[in-house]
Amino acid sequence: MSEAPETPELPKTPETDPIPEADRRESAAGREALAFVAAVAGWVVPGLGHLILRKWGRALVFFGSVAALALVGLYMRGNVFKPDTGDIFGTLGFLADAGSGVFYFVSHSLQKAGPDISRAAGDYGTRMFAAAGVLNLLCVLDAHEIAQGRKG
Amino acid sequence: MFSHFQAMIIFALAVSAAFAFLTKRASGERWRYFLWAFFAFLLVAVAVGWIMYPVAR
Numbered sequence: 001m002s003e004a005p006e007t008p009e010l011p012k013t014p015e016t017d018p019i020p021e022a023d024r025r026e027s028a029a030g031r032e033a034l035a036f037v038a039a040v041a042g043w044v045v046p047g048l049g050h051l052i053l054r055k056w057g058r059a060l061v062f063f064g065s066v067a068a069l070a071l072v073g074l075y076m077r078g079n080v081f082k083p084d085t086g087d088i089f090g091t092l093g094f095l096a097d098a099g100s101g102v103f104y105f106v107s108h109s110l111q112k113a114g115p116d117i118s119r120a121a122g123d124y125g126t127r128m129f130a131a132a133g134v135l136n137l138l139c140v141l142d143a144h145e146i147a148q149g150r151k152g
Numbered sequence: 153m154f155s156h157f158q159a160m161i162i163f164a165l166a167v168s169a170a171f172a173f174l175t176k177r178a179s180g181e182r183w184r185y186f187l188w189a190f191f192a193f194l195l196v197a198v199a200v201g202w203i204m205y206p207v208a209r
Contacts, residue, residue, distance in 0.1 A: 058173050065170040072162050076154060124159050131163065135170055142174050152177055 035147035042143040044101045046136045049143030062139040069132035070103035071110070078125020079115040080107045093126075099133030099140075164193035 034053075042049025047063030050056075074080070081093035098104050107129070116122040145151045154162070168189035172182040 061169050061173045065166040068162060068166045072154065072159065076159065120156065121153055121159075124154075124156065128159065128163060131167065135167065138174060139170065 031148055035144045038143040038147040039140050042140040043099070043136065046101060046103075046139060049140060050146070053143060053146050055143075055146065058142075062136070066100055066132045066136045066139070067103065069128050069135065070100050070107075073125040073127075073129030073132060074103075074107055074111045076125030076128065077111065077113060077116040077119075077122045078127070078129045079117050079122065080104065080111070080126075080129060093130060096130035096133045099135075099137040100129070101136060103129075103132060160194065160197055164190050164197075168193065 038049035038052050040049075041052055042062075045063075046066035047059040047061075050059035050062060079093075081090050081097050083091075083094050083098075085091060085094065097107075115126070117126060142151070168186050171189055172186035176182040176185050
């Protein structure tokens with residue numbers, strides 16, 4: 001059986017290749033840089049990544065949600081884990097808490113009385129602050145995907 | 153200080169709102185998802201509380 005003849009490659013013209021390959025590469029690099037900036041910004045300040053991407057509604061809701069969880073958690077005197085707890089659960093707690101960005105950095109200033117996990121409210125506060133961090137990490141992923149063009 | 157129920161309401165509101173915006177794009181879809189998720193959080197929390205009740209004492 002004879003093989004089909006190979007079709008010759010046509011030279012690229014504006015009709016066959018409307019976006020030159022060099023421009024496509026530059027556009028992809030630009031998107032990656034924007035995705036990185038949006039992700040870091042969104043981690044440092046919840047919602048800032050989406051603000052950079054001009055997703056105003058999402059920026060407001062994500063900031064409000066993360067802030068509400070973090071501030072209520074601190075108000076309830078939840079524990080905010082430090083990086084050097086020495087055990088795996090403390091480390092996981094730190095990673096979750098640190099996800100809330102600026103709220104983690106100012107937590108010790110906001111929670112003047114310190115944590116009180118001897119009562120149930122303090123325990124709930126610990127979980128709420130951790131939830132704030134983990135939720136913000138989801139928002140960071142969302143900003144990254146939007147900047148890369150994978151989501152609207 | 154917030155009671156457990158108040159803390160649960162705040163948690164459910166915040167997480168439901170965020171999830172609605174994370175997963176849905178249209179406004180109507182977001183509202184529907186938000187309400188569904190909010191009441192699901194409350195219902196499941198109360199249900200789990202009652203399931204744990206026999207072993208809590």
